[in-house]
Amino acid sequence: MNWETLRNHFPDQWVLFEAIEAHSDNGRRMVDRISVINNYDQSKEALEEYKLIHKKEPHRELYVAHTSKTELEIIERKWLGVRI
Numbered sequence: 001m002n003w004e005t006l007r008n009h010f011p012d013q014w015v016l017f018e019a020i021e022a023h024s025d026n027g028r029r030m031v032d033r034i035s036v037i038n039n040y041d042q043s044k045e046a047l048e049e050y051k052l053i054h055k056k057e058p059h060r061e062l063y064v065a066h067t068s069k070t071e072l073e074i075i076e077r078k079w080l081g082v083r084i
Contacts, residue, residue: 029074
């Protein structure tokens with residue numbers, strides 16, 4: 001599934017999804033294939049489930065987004081170390 005298909009299936013909702021296929025392009029993460037984990041009315045619910053799954057399986061590429069966005073824009077952040 002891609003972002004446009006996901007938006008059609010879950011209009012005006014928050015979704016927690018996993019990037020099945022993705023690549024980087026100029027500091028942005030481009031998600032080519034998506035697997036939906038769950039949909040929500042409130043962002044708080046989506047983020048809580050995100051935290052639970054990410055804690056158990058940190059290697060998975062999970063995202064939370066609202067389907068009102070026509071384009072899925074994910075900006076990559078570089079972590080340089082521990083901040084004091």
